[in-house]
Amino acid sequence: MENRFHDHLLDLNGKGLGAADHGATLGDVGSLNWNILAEEVSLPVAVLRSERIAHNLAWMRDFIARYGVKLAPHGKTTMSPALFHRQLEHGAWGITLATAPQVLAAYRHGIRRVLLANQLVGRANMAIIERLQRDPAFEFWCCVDSVANIAALGAHFAAAGQTLQVLLELGVAGGRTGARSEAEENALLAEIARWPALRLSGIELYEGVLKDEAAIRALLQRAATRTRALAAAGAFGDGPVILTGAGSAWFDVVAEEWAGLEIGRPLDIVLRPGCYLTHDVGIYQAAQQRIEANNPVARDMNASLLPALQLWAYVQSLPEPGLAIIGLGKRDAAFDAGLPVPALQHRPGEAAPRNAPAGWALSKMMDQHAFMQVSASDDVRVGDLVAFEISHPCLTFDKWRQLAIVDAHYAVTELVETFF
Numbered sequence: 001m002e003n004r005f006h007d008h009l010l011d012l013n014g015k016g017l018g019a020a021d022h023g024a025t026l027g028d029v030g031s032l033n034w035n036i037l038a039e040e041v042s043l044p045v046a047v048l049r050s051e052r053i054a055h056n057l058a059w060m061r062d063f064i065a066r067y068g069v070k071l072a073p074h075g076k077t078t079m080s081p082a083l084f085h086r087q088l089e090h091g092a093w094g095i096t097l098a099t100a101p102q103v104l105a106a107y108r109h110g111i112r113r114v115l116l117a118n119q120l121v122g123r124a125n126m127a128i129i130e131r132l133q134r135d136p137a138f139e140f141w142c143c144v145d146s147v148a149n150i151a152a153l154g155a156h157f158a159a160a161g162q163t164l165q166v167l168l169e170l171g172v173a174g175g176r177t178g179a180r181s182e183a184e185e186n187a188l189l190a191e192i193a194r195w196p197a198l199r200l201s202g203i204e205l206y207e208g209v210l211k212d213e214a215a216i217r218a219l220l221q222r223a224a225t226r227t228r229a230l231a232a233a234g235a236f237g238d239g240p241v242i243l244t245g246a247g248s249a250w251f252d253v254v255a256e257e258w259a260g261l262e263i264g265r266p267l268d269i270v271l272r273p274g275c276y277l278t279h280d281v282g283i284y285q286a287a288q289q290r291i292e293a294n295n296p297v298a299r300d301m302n303a304s305l306l307p308a309l310q311l312w313a314y315v316q317s318l319p320e321p322g323l324a325i326i327g328l329g330k331r332d333a334a335f336d337a338g339l340p341v342p343a344l345q346h347r348p349g350e351a352a353p354r355n356a357p358a359g360w361a362l363s364k365m366m367d368q369h370a371f372m373q374v375s376a377s378d379d380v381r382v383g384d385l386v387a388f389e390i391s392h393p394c395l396t397f398d399k400w401r402q403l404a405i406v407d408a409h410y411a412v413t414e415l416v417e418t419f420f
Contacts, residue, residue, distance in 0.1 A: 029404075035410055036385070037410045043385065046404070047312060047404045047412075049408075059305055061091040072113075072244070073092055074248075075095045075102065076096075080417060081106060081417075082417065083277060094270075097117075103128065105419040113138075116143065117204065119169075120149075126157070142166060151195070164198055167201060168192075169203075172219060201241065203243050205219060207247070223243065224243070227243050241268070242268050244271070245272070246271035246273055248273040278393045280389065311328060311333050311390065312387050312388075318381075327369070328340070328370045329365050329367045334396040340365075340389065342361065345357075345386055
């Protein structure tokens with residue numbers, strides 16, 4: 001589909017960027033010289049700060065390289081193939097996804113190595129992967145944690161004359177998916193062995209369901225021990241064995257526990273953090289502070305991940321002293337892990353934004369309005385622009401069909417699309 005700017009809106013969803021109908025495609029946006037601060041873009045708008053994106057890409061590339069492991073960032077964070085390709089260009093081994101339609105969207109935009117950190121359940125979902133596997137350049141793995149699902153996968157891909165690579169998922173009591181015990185694991189392994197169309201290719205887990213570091217390390221050690229034992233028993237199929245885990249909060253601990261693991265055959269240790277690309281000022285900032293305090297590699301790198309995603313909106317109303325209503329709401333920003341945080345204030349016509357006053361804070365959000373507490377003496381006017389930073393980028397990205405990439409002066413250099 002060709003995307004054009006129409007009337008003052010970006011044609012796909014009305015979260016607009018165009019100030020006029022220039023008939024410009026997404027790739028032409030940089031030549032239009034639009035600037036957020038000059039009010040040449042309709043607000044609210046989500047922006048990605050290009051210098052910080054570049055910094056975060058380089059930071060994770062270097063972190064992974066120092067541990068000698070591989071990176072398959074979780075694409076559900078952004079669902080933006082343009083950003084996937086930047087991650088691949090900065091050393092990512094592949095892209096992690098969560099659903100078959102996400103895999104299809106990524107494939108349509110050139111992604112050819114996908115790890116589905118989830119079970120592939122249901123005939124229509126299996127059919128999507130079956131069609132994609134007709135391309136010999138496409139590499140795919142999914143997780144299994146039930147005998148019933150293994151049998152369904154085995155029958156489906158046998159009928160299709162294909163082989164499906166599966167990862168045994170380990171879990172913990174009270175957690176999410178994954179086998180809870182060795183007995184369950186053995187039952188799954190026996191069922192996989194019954195189906196010639198299935199190839200056991202490794203072990204997967206998600207440590208983020210646990211909050212205690214000792215419990216996380218115990219789960220990681222359990223996976224390493226199981227991987228060694230299965231390799232010694234010849235249980236894995238051809239090709240490198242995959243051992244994979246790591247969300248965006250504990251990837252350092254996963255790297256520490258698994259780096260250098262030897263199993264007597266080629267092993268790809270694959271980490272899957274997704275939120276590092278944009279980072280945030282909430283849950284992942286707190287996780288990064290822990291990482292930098294405890295992880296020797298992160299300390300030695302002498303740099304931090306930087307928040308790169310902002311939402312800009314207008315002060316829409318000043319209905320009573322101490323209250324500003326902002327043209328930003330739940331339709332625009334994540335609110336599950338804390339409300340957006342005011343970072344910058346800009347008055348049209350001024351040379352540059354200033355830091356938002358320390359006392360500014362959102363108290364609640366509605367669908368398209370945010371309530372911001374201000375001091376009655378603050379210099380704030382209707383029409384001022386305010387930049388907000390967020391916690392939990394996943395649930396901000398999914399509210400936008402396009403995001404603007406901006407330079408250090410908030411000039412729009414390009415747009416990236418999302419495909420949720």
